[in-house]
Amino acid sequence: MIIEVVLGTTNKGKVKEFSRLLEGVFENVISLSDLDSPPEVIEDGLTFRDNALKKAREIAEYSGKLSLADDSGLEVDALDGRPGVISARYSGEGATDKTNIDKVLAELGDNPNRKARFVCVLALVDPSGEELVVEGFCEGEILNGLRGEGGFGYDPIFYLPNMQKTMAEIEPELKNNISHRANALKELRAKLDIKS
Numbered sequence: 001m002i003i004e005v006v007l008g009t010t011n012k013g014k015v016k017e018f019s020r021l022l023e024g025v026f027e028n029v030i031s032l033s034d035l036d037s038p039p040e041v042i043e044d045g046l047t048f049r050d051n052a053l054k055k056a057r058e059i060a061e062y063s064g065k066l067s068l069a070d071d072s073g074l075e076v077d078a079l080d081g082r083p084g085v086i087s088a089r090y091s092g093e094g095a096t097d098k099t100n101i102d103k104v105l106a107e108l109g110d111n112p113n114r115k116a117r118f119v120c121v122l123a124l125v126d127p128s129g130e131e132l133v134v135e136g137f138c139e140g141e142i143l144n145g146l147r148g149e150g151g152f153g154y155d156p157i158f159y160l161p162n163m164q165k166t167m168a169e170i171e172p173e174l175k176n177n178i179s180h181r182a183n184a185l186k187e188l189r190a191k192l193d194i195k196s
């Protein structure tokens, strides 16, 4: 078993979700909150992969420990993959979940092609320079309006045809099992199990 990993996040929800899905892979999971004045990594990459790798590399270099970082967002087919890497700040300065959603809905209009996916890229970087990158996806469709109170970000407009619900209408435990993050973590687990 690999001894310790630093998660490149201070988000308690993510730490919990990641720790659960990585049980048995690492003996100890810590996060940026456990490091003294951790580096603030600027996510200026052109792809999810660039950003995840940049974060994990800088944290590995700073901490001297194995580091795991993620980057994620929404890709809408009819918008040529936007909002993509700028999902969090799609509607510009002062962006909120509401203004980002409004921008996506306005750009999509009544375009019949509603296909979209959440994407998560995870980068695991060892201070010696060894790197592993995996991806996870969650496929869905963009509704014309918002539905549901749960989740965050684009969840209220992201419809899961199999469940006949939006990501904001399903139970958090279910989201944690089918999400792009969950799928990326499962992929990482599979790769690490094969390697060890």
Ligand code: IMP
Pocket (backbone or CB within 6 Å): 070, 071, 072, 073, 074, 087, 088, 118, 151, 152, 153, 154, 155, 167, 179
């Ligand atoms: P982060 O990389 O996890 O910080 O996510 C970047 C942005 O992508 C978030 O601010 C959201 O706008 C969007 N996003 C990522 N994951 C989700 C999700 O599970 N639901 C809804 N929006 C998400």
